Amino acid sequence: MLDNGSSVSIKELEGLPSEDSFTDYLNFFEFIMTLMKLKQIKRNEVKMLFDYYLRNIRSVDGIMEYLQKNGFENLANELDSFAKK
Secondary structure, rough: HHHHOOOOHHHHHHOOOOHHHHHHHHHHHHHHHHHHHHHOOOOHHHHHHOOOOOOOOHOOOOHHHHHHOOOOOOHHHHHHHHOOO
16 A cells, blocks of 8 residues: 555554554564664664655654554654655
8 A cells, every 4th residue: 555655544544454454564664663773773774675665654644643642652753754864
């Protein structure tokens, strides 16, 4: 869904079967941000590997509130900085 460049809002995902897949997707990036916070992976490595995906996540309408509400604090804290660069 996010990879095809179409615009999507968080409201469109809530309650759908695809919400579980989206949660798994976000869990992966939360893990990556935790590794970065623990200095197990460098910021520039994360940017090189995942810039496209992080920008797509950031483009989801309402995503920041969703991340904060659902325990993705590390991802929420870093997402803006990756989307801007």
